[in-house]
Amino acid sequence: MPSTTENLGFGVYVHWPFCAQRCPYCDFNSHVRFGGVDEVRFLAAFLRELDHTASLIGSRNVESIFFGGGTPSLMEARTVGAILDRIGHVWTVDRNAEITLEANPGSVEAQRFRGYREAGINRISLGVQSLRDDVLRSLGRIHTAAEAKTAIEIARAVFDRFSFDLIYARPRQNAAAWAPELREALGLAGGHLSLYQLTIEPDTPFAALHAAGKLNVPDGDVAHALYDVTQELTAAAGLPAYEISNHAAPGEESRHNLIYWRTGEYAGIGPGAHGRLRLSGARHATSTERNPERWLELVERDGHGRVEAIPLTVAETTDEMLLMGLRLTEGVDLDRLARQGGMRPTAAAIAELTELDLLEAIPGPVGSWRLCATRKGRFVLNEIVLRLSMSFARREDRQSPMDFRSTAD
Numbered sequence: 027m028p029s030t031t032e033n034l035g036f037g038v039y040v041h042w043p044f045c046a047q048r049c050p051y052c053d054f055n056s057h058v059r060f061g062g063v064d065e066v067r068f069l070a071a072f073l074r075e076l077d078h079t080a081s082l083i084g085s086r087n088v089e090s091i092f093f094g095g096g097t098p099s100l101m102e103a104r105t106v107g108a109i110l111d112r113i114g115h116v117w118t119v120d121r122n123a124e125i126t127l128e129a130n131p132g133s134v135e136a137q138r139f140r141g142y143r144e145a146g147i148n149r150i151s152l153g154v155q156s157l158r159d160d161v162l163r164s165l166g167r168i169h170t171a172a173e174a175k176t177a178i179e180i181a182r183a184v185f186d187r188f189s190f191d192l193i194y195a196r197p198r199q200n201a202a203a204w205a206p207e208l209r210e211a212l213g214l215a216g217g218h219l220s221l222y223q224l225t226i227e228p229d230t231p232f233a234a235l236h237a238a239g240k241l242n243v244p245d246g247d248v249a250h251a252l253y254d255v256t257q258e259l260t261a262a263a264g265l266p267a268y269e270i271s272n273h274a275a276p277g278e279e280s281r282h283n284l285i286y287w288r289t290g291e292y293a294g295i296g297p298g299a300h301g302r303l304r305l306s307g308a309r310h311a312t313s314t315e316r317n318p319e320r321w322l323e324l325v326e327r328d329g330h331g332r333v334e335a336i337p338l339t340v341a342e343t344t345d346e347m348l349l350m351g352l353r354l355t356e357g358v359d360l361d362r363l364a365r366q367g368g369m370r371p372t373a374a375a376i377a378e379l380t381e382l383d384l385l386e387a388i389p390g391p392v393g394s395w396r397l398c399a400t401r402k403g404r405f406v407l408n409e410i411v412l413r414l415s416m417s418f419a420r421r422e423d424r425q426s427p428m429d430f431r432s433t434a435d
Contacts, residue, residue: 034290037090037282038113040072041296042098043318046130049166050231051193051224055298055316056096068318069105071325072296073112075314078330079293080116083303086291088117090124090282093147099129103141110146124187124281126151131177131190132169139184150181151220151280152190157207161196178214187278189218194252195244196224201255208256212263217278221256222271223249250405257401270353270404287350289343297321297331308337340368344418348411357388357398371397375417379403384410 044063045056080086091113093106106127113119126149127142129135139150154174156162162171169177174190181188192211194204211219224243226236235241244252257267265273269287272280285292291309294301298316302309314331315321321331338346344367351358364370376397379385384403388396403410 034288035089035281035285036086036117036290037092037285037292038088038117039282039292039294039299039301040091040093040098040109041095041294041299042093042101043096043297043316044100045095045097046100046132047166047168050235051165051227053227053230054096057318059318063100065102065105068322069108071322071331072109074325075295075330076109076112076116079295079303082305083293086117088113088119088123090285091119091126092282093127095128097130097135098127099135099138099142103138103145106142106147107145124149126280126282128153129177129181130169131174136173136177136180139180143184148185149187149189150185152177152181152188154178154190154211155193156196157192157210164197165193175214182216187218188216189220189280190215191220191222193222193224194256195249197242197244199244199252200248201251204252205255205259208259212259212265215263215265217265217275218280219260219265219273220271221260221273223253253405254401266355268355284354287354289347289350303335305335305337309343311336311338341415341418343367344369345411345415348414349407352397352399352403352407352410355398357396359390360395360397369418371414372417375414379410379413 041055043055043057045058048056048058091110093101093109098106110119110125125147127147128151129139129142131152131154142150152174154177155165155167157171157174159171162169162174178188178190181190190211192208194208208221226233226241226243232241236243243249260266260273264275267273268279269283272283274280282292284290289302291303292301293303294312294314297314297318298321299314301312303312304310311334312332313334315324315333324331324333344363347363347367348358351363360370376385376387380387383400384406386398386400388398390396399407399410
């Protein structure tokens with residue numbers, strides 16, 4: 027758990043936007059190019075954008091690097107190695123840095139794992155999504171359950187740390203059907219497991235099917251039951267939730283994602299990559315051109331593909347700290363919120379949400395307090411953040427969360 031004075035870390039996110047096939051539920055910036063990709067040309071652009079970003083922000087100690095997508099495991103290992111070499115040239119990479127690459131578990135990609143390890147990857151994250159072949163077909167996945175299990179075992183043998191993802195709350199799924207699949211996954215897991223409830227994202231094929239009444243996801247009561255089973259089985263297996271959808275043994279949490287959730291600083295490199303960087307003394311939200319070919323042209327012309335670098339207001343910074351921090355089991359440090367965001371929620375607002383069993387306040391060292399979402403509250407985080415934001419008092423309001431305990435009891 028972080029202290030109020032800790033270094034929140036600096037990470038680098040590298041987005042490889044290409045996929046062999048687009049999944050019908052996915053709204054990530056992913057693109058299929060049947061004619062192939064000029065990997066040499068794209069590599070040169072990644073290196074230029076890294077150089078440009080370093081020229082803006084200066085020296086940094088990199089604590090995590092994450093290759094996401096798309097499908098980064100479609101990259102050649104030498105491309106990954108060249109990007110890592112450039113990151114190490116423009117910044118200092120911590121000797122204990124976590125360096126993760128997302129991979130699909132098809133057999134061809136699994137054979138590349140040793141090459142990625144030699145290139146510098148020390149953690150792999152597999153997009154398994156299900157251990158049932160019929161479900162994989164319905165999700166548009168192009169691997170089988172057997173291929174997924176083989177990839178998991180190769181990952182276990184090659185990397186010291188690995189994780190894989192599953193999707194639940196699928197059409198017609200209930201807790202009785204989910205529990206045995208989750209138990210099987212826990213038997214295959216290492217120190218980390220990501221378990222996401224299926225959401226219908228706008229402008230996806232699943233969204234069109236859902237709007238036409240041809241795709242029905244579990245209702246609220248079933249979704250809650252699925253979530254409860256998930257928490258119970260993962261905790262019993264020694265992989266409790268440290269974030270809404272992520273479970274890990276102590277010390278095995280994703281360090282890169284913790285930088286996001288603790289609102290640290292990170293550079294977004296590649297088509298459609300987002301970042302949070304301090305520029306000219308202020309925290310900025312950055313983003314790059316989403317279309318890969320257009321991004322490539324921008325980088326070749328200007329040295330970068332950035333299309334936005336928006337300074338965040340005090341209110342936006344504080345809302346982001348709340349929304350991201352309340353996803354974590356550890357919650358939000360109120361003193362840090364007041365110090366860095368300049369505001370804190372009123373005791374009355376905290377008391378109201380505590381009475382509704384949406385929040386709890388946890389005392390910390392030297393009179394500090396943390397706000398944590400309850401299990402019930404994790405389903406309505408946006409509403410919680412809205413209510414807290416509407417109540418913000420200035421830093422001078424030194425009311426302690428202790429003040430609301432008598433109100434809430």
